[in-house]
Amino acid sequence: MITIIVGTNRDQSKSRKIAEYYLTKLENLGEKAQILDLKDLPKDFVFSALYANTGKHPEFNQFIKIINESEKYIFVVPEYNNSFPGVLKAFIDGLEFPGSFANKKAALVGLSSGVIGAALALSHLTDILNYLSMHVYAVKPRIPRISANFVDGVITDKFIADLIDSQIKGFIKF
């Protein structure tokens, strides 16, 4: 099972739409996949599910279970303040260490309203995932100027669209 993580808790995010784009691609290739959207997290999880409360929050534990039972992950990562959203890191901080991600595999895709396409965000996230012993697929597409490059569910930039196709096919075999 490949779990696609929407890397923000923003409502009706572009990241969610990109996650759905990946989901369709994966299903068309015959892969089992599902979306985990951070907007569905318990609203106070940063306080109620971390530290002394680790593992004691039944609702948050459902998210841990989904993560633990997956073997591969696709992180859809919007650029916030030259990195990825704090909520994504807080979610990772609430997972089981080192069990949740160890010896598993991740693919990353970045998106931004500006021209960078979350380059630093993907670098920071790779540092963290590698530390958790999760292998990261080398090709990490970036979708800059998301409003222009992603319209009505279609990646309009052919280079980026092809790169994503190649990433998905490579990641399935990774």
Added chain:
Amino acid sequence: MITIIVGTNRDQSKSRKIAEYYLTKLENLGEKAQILDLKDLPKDFVFSALYANTGKHPEFNQFIKIINESEKYIFVVPEYNNSFPGVLKAFIDGLEFPGSFANKKAALVGLSSGVIGAALALSHLTDILNYLSMHVYAVKPRIPRISANFVDGVITDKFIADLIDSQIKGFIKF
């Protein structure tokens, strides 16, 4: 006014103790300083104070006000998963862009239970603060093995203690 930010919302954190260590040092040098502890944030701020709710949460706005009225900041940064806590980034994601930090100055100190002393955490945070147009003081002490190196409010490693003294004096003039 120098605001010392406790970079985690963990209760009774070591970071809080390090913040108090810096506060005392600053006051002894005649500086006005105060502590902002992320554990005091609204428990659901990641949902209730960001995105469409930016600027509309009266309680969170008090934190924005404290940040906006400060000129210098000291970030006390514990290492979580090879970076800094997600809650710190989520807090930054809720501040005003680009006004809150632009053209201001920050000093960073890292701490960890392991040997690294939050080296990657300080690098990631520097990327973000520089992007927000905040100058970061070059010397960023790291306190590894915090339980051994920080006992009863005293930094027991003389090299680290001296480095912090030097950082504080330099930062006041920065």
Added chain:
Amino acid sequence: MITIIVGTNRDQSKSRKIAEYYLTKLENLGEKAQILDLKDLPKDFVFSALYANTGKHPEFNQFIKIINESEKYIFVVPEYNNSFPGVLKAFIDGLEFPGSFANKKAALVGLSSGVIGAALALSHLTDILNYLSMHVYAVKPRIPRISANFVDGVITDKFIADLIDSQIKGFIKF
């Protein structure tokens, strides 16, 4: 004295042209400035001026002297392989530690043929310069698609041109 470092040893580099752009700007503001171009380094310096040979290479020592006598630096940084050129790091590896850069100040500008504008390169270089106790000016302009955005000595993108002007004026006072 502000030394502008051309961050590559490529002959007739765009970085050299950008360095000259900064030089003119600085001189027009009444600042003393000079260019140090890595293409003028001894061709075998990576072997003849480092490690056991540190400080013993008369020609390389002239470069060390220029660096040691400057108080501020502008690094013009082209993007090579998602970071800065190896020759720039090798040059830094040959300087005196920690004396050459400690407590001094640097401004960075990135350029690239692609869309990123050396974002990762500037992050990596900041890690290194901060480690050497050199303060880095927060605003680090990036000039992507250099062939389109820099024509006949003019930055054609007004946003970038204004950002560079603002960086230069701020850096003089930094």
Added chain:
Amino acid sequence: MITIIVGTNRDQSKSRKIAEYYLTKLENLGEKAQILDLKDLPKDFVFSALYANTGKHPEFNQFIKIINESEKYIFVVPEYNNSFPGVLKAFIDGLEFPGSFANKKAALVGLSSGVIGAALALSHLTDILNYLSMHVYAVKPRIPRISANFVDGVITDKFIADLIDSQIKGFIKF
């Protein structure tokens, strides 16, 4: 064929000794492996084998050939100035793009005289290798205080020694 790259051109480097340590381990596991030591590079390669001279330097081309014919790489990375040696990046800058490393696999090990163990160096190098479409094995052992932790060809710290064993076995299957 696994090529172990000694990431510095320093004579009689500790990195060379660590490379030999890995070589023995690999051979004991029945793997074909070889060492490529940057100290054997042409002394002026930074000038004579890059840019307009790319691919035209017969001696340097031998190194390109070794890289191109390998499928996996182990990078032994000493910490110089909070990153990896400039000479290693200059070497990579002289390889064929994107052919040399694309869709291949790398394992990294860091070493340092200080306590960090090249943590930032490994992060920077991962950014570069991932950009070149090379997958990086997640577990990246760091050997801090190399003089104490590596004596007479033996890693004396059992945790690090076991981690390296685990990395090597995992990398063979990666």
